[in-house]
Amino acid sequence: MDKVFPSIDEAIADIKDGAMIAVPGFFACGVPRALLQAIIKKGTKNLTLTCGCGPLLGATDELKALVQNGQLKKVIDSYGLYRSASKGMQDPFEQAVRAGTIEFEVYPMGTMAEKYRAGGAGIPAFYTPTGVGSVVEEGIVTNIEANRGQKETRIINGRKYVLEYALEPDYAFVHAYMGDREGNLRYAKTARNFNHVMAAAARVTIAEVENLVDSGAMDGDDVHTPGIYVHRMIQVPRPKFAITID
Amino acid sequence: MAEKTKLKGLSRELIALRVASALEDGTYVNLGIGIPTLISDWIEGRDIILQSEIGMLKTGPLATGNAIDQDLINASCQPVTSMLGTSYFDIAESFGMIRGQHIDVAVMGALQINDKGDYAGWSNPARGLFVGNIGGSMDLCAGAKKLYIAMEHTTRDGDYKVVKNLSYPATALGMVSMLFTDLAVIEITSKGLVLLEVAPGISAEDVQSVTEPKLIISKDLQEMQF
Numbered sequence: 001m002d003k004v005f006p007s008i009d010e011a012i013a014d015i016k017d018g019a020m021i022a023v024p025g026f027f028a029c030g031v032p033r034a035l036l037q038a039i040i041k042k043g044t045k046n047l048t049l050t051c052g053c054g055p056l057l058g059a060t061d062e063l064k065a066l067v068q069n070g071q072l073k074k075v076i077d078s079y080g081l082y083r084s085a086s087k088g089m090q091d092p093f094e095q096a097v098r099a100g101t102i103e104f105e106v107y108p109m110g111t112m113a114e115k116y117r118a119g120g121a122g123i124p125a126f127y128t129p130t131g132v133g134s135v136v137e138e139g140i141v142t143n144i145e146a147n148r149g150q151k152e153t154r155i156i157n158g159r160k161y162v163l164e165y166a167l168e169p170d171y172a173f174v175h176a177y178m179g180d181r182e183g184n185l186r187y188a189k190t191a192r193n194f195n196h197v198m199a200a201a202a203r204v205t206i207a208e209v210e211n212l213v214d215s216g217a218m219d220g221d222d223v224h225t226p227g228i229y230v231h232r233m234i235q236v237p238r239p240k241f242a243i244t245i246d
Numbered sequence: 247m248a249e250k251t252k253l254k255g256l257s258r259e260l261i262a263l264r265v266a267s268a269l270e271d272g273t274y275v276n277l278g279i280g281i282p283t284l285i286s287d288w289i290e291g292r293d294i295i296l297q298s299e300i301g302m303l304k305t306g307p308l309a310t311g312n313a314i315d316q317d318l319i320n321a322s323c324q325p326v327t328s329m330l331g332t333s334y335f336d337i338a339e340s341f342g343m344i345r346g347q348h349i350d351v352a353v354m355g356a357l358q359i360n361d362k363g364d365y366a367g368w369s370n371p372a373r374g375l376f377v378g379n380i381g382g383s384m385d386l387c388a389g390a391k392k393l394y395i396a397m398e399h400t401t402r403d404g405d406y407k408v409v410k411n412l413s414y415p416a417t418a419l420g421m422v423s424m425l426f427t428d429l430a431v432i433e434i435t436s437k438g439l440v441l442l443e444v445a446p447g448i449s450a451e452d453v454q455s456v457t458e459p460k461l462i463i464s465k466d467l468q469e470m471q472f
Contacts, residue, residue: 026300026337027323029316052337053300053381058323079379083279088373097377106377109299110341110385117338129388130345133364133419136384143377177317188317189334190300196336224336241316243325 002181004212004233008038011206011232015039015171018073020048022116022172022198028058028241030191034208034234035173036062044071050169051077052112052194056093058241067092072102076167078109097143105142107131111164113197118166120200120229127154127161137162172202175239176225179209180216183230184223192224199229208236252404253452255428255445256470263288264470265353265396265426270294273350274303276386278367279322280355281396297349299382301340304332321382344382345389352390354383356397358407358414361459363422363434365395366414378415387418399427399456406458408432408439429453431470438462443470 005011012035015021021039025031036059039047047066049056054077056063066072075093082088089095096102107115108130118126131137132153137160139148152163174195177188185207187195199205212235256264258281266288269275276297277285286296286307296305298320305320306327314325335343343349359365369378387393400407408425425432430453431443441450441461446469454461 026321027319029300029319029323054379079381081375081377081379083379085370085373094375098375104377106380108380108384109337109382110345110389113337113341128345130385132388134368134384134416136380141377141380143375145376189315189328190298190302190319191317192334193301193337197338243314243316243319243323 003183003231004181008034008208008234008236009042011234012038012042015042015044017044018046019044019171020050020169022169022202023049023051023055024172024174024194024198025051025055025058026053026190026193027055028243030175030187030193030195031055031059031239031241032173032175032208033059033062033239034236035206040065040069040071043069046073047071048074048076050167051075051080053077053109054079056080057082064092067096067102074103074105076105076107078107078112080104100144103142103144103147105140107141107164108136113194115164115167116194116197116201119168120197123166125163125165127156127163129159129161131162132160167201169198169202170204172198172205174199174205174207176207176209178211178213178218179207179233180213180218180227181233182215183207183227183233184218185209185225185230186218186222187224196225199225204232205230206232206234208234210236210238252400253429253448253456255399255448259284260472261396261426261428263472264431265394268394268424268426269351274348276344276349276352276390278352278354278383278386282353282355283322283324285353297343299340299344301335301337302332304329306332341382341385344385347389347391349386349390351392351394352386353394353396354386356395356407358409358412359395359422359425360409360412361434361438362420364412364416364419365422366412367417369415371414383417387421392423393421394424394426395422396426399429404456406456408457408459410458429456432461440464441467443468445470
């Protein structure tokens with residue numbers, strides 16, 4: 001099996017307006033920057049980007065372009081706003097969230113992680129103690145009031161839990177340090193973060209890898225994401241990030 | 247107005263030092279953004295293992311110069327180093343570890359805390375947004391065996407942060423057991439807030455003047471030791 005595409009543009013060619021794409025990365029660490037740039041160039045509209053911990057605060061240029069090109073319908077994340085309110089007021093994403101032109105739906109980070117894990121593992125929903133006693137328990141936390149809804153809760157063994165649903169995005173863009181042609185991936189250090197669970201959760205997973213090797217060149221013990229979860233591969237140069245948030 | 251008088255308490259670094267000395271050797275600890283992050287400077291060489299929810303156990307000291315690696319950051323987005331015995335894992339594993347009650351202590355910053363151990367830290371209503379940055383805070387509250395708060399005792403304007411009722415959206419209810427501020431060390435008990443220690447030069451009356459709920463003064467009240 002060879003999953004390597006001749007170009008990044010061909011690897012994302014079938015992504016249509018309205019698609020839901022999982023974007024891993026923890027701030028500036030492990031973000032699929034080349035694939036984000038490719039979707040900006042393609043101009044796909046009405047996108048829902050489902051994240052985990054602020055990759056768009058790491059890939060700031062890409063976020064600005066996506067917002068300014070009107071490509072985003074919705075972002076789902078646990079952390080997507082600048083910490084500083086004054087910096088937030090200058091941020092085109094926060095401005096769009098305030099205006100209600102982009103929906104921003106927020107969950108606790110561990111709930112985001114479990115939504116992908118469950119989605120990739122055939123579990124449609126799960127009870128979690130996280131968020132009990134906060135607005136997270138009452139309903140979906142979103143800037144669009146009409147979408148807030150109710151969440152189910154249940155007492156199990158005397159403790160209260162919130163029902164949260166799995167996520168199965170249409171696509172996942174993942175970034176790996178190394179991959180072989182059959183899609184086995186290995187990540188570097190803390191750049192692993194959301195990459196593996198998103199690869200497993202999405203219907204189509206597209207992996208950008210810094211180092212592409214032949215099948216058999218990776219030891220099976222070194223594989224973090226088995227190739228069964230990865231559908232398309234492309235090789236990209238190592239991205240450069242400024243390591244900062246504020 | 248007494249509560250508007252800004253008392254001269256500890257620096258943020260010394261609050262972090264006081265929390266560090268309250269952490270026991272042989273424990274797994276997670277540090278939140280803000281003052282808690284500074285605690286890592288005070289535990290080098292101790293037998294305390296830091297978990298970073300990005301997916302790392304045994305997080306090393308901050309990286310500088312050539313040691314900076316964009317693939318190696320802590321959960322506050324600071325470049326860090328690895329140590330002998332560091333391990334990396336993915337995010338579902340990381341939060342399974344947190345919710346599954348394997349972390350001994352989580353230390354978080356806060357905007358408000360009350361005398362029932364409820365605290366607010368993820369959203370300041372003054373920003374005018376219903377949404378905010380929850381990050382890993384609610385998972386740590388739900389899962390850590392002990393939850394400590396490290397914060398300035400009042401707002402920059404001298405308003406109460408230790409309040410009777412939260413006016414900011416809660417992060418978690420009834421989970422906080424200890425509060426460390428620039429003025430005091432306070433234990434949250436079923437009877438209320440017990441003042442255990444005061445900062446050098448600060449009296450119990452001073453602490454009460456900037457604390458909305460009535461404090462219970464410990465009979466063993468002492469000045470903080472460093």
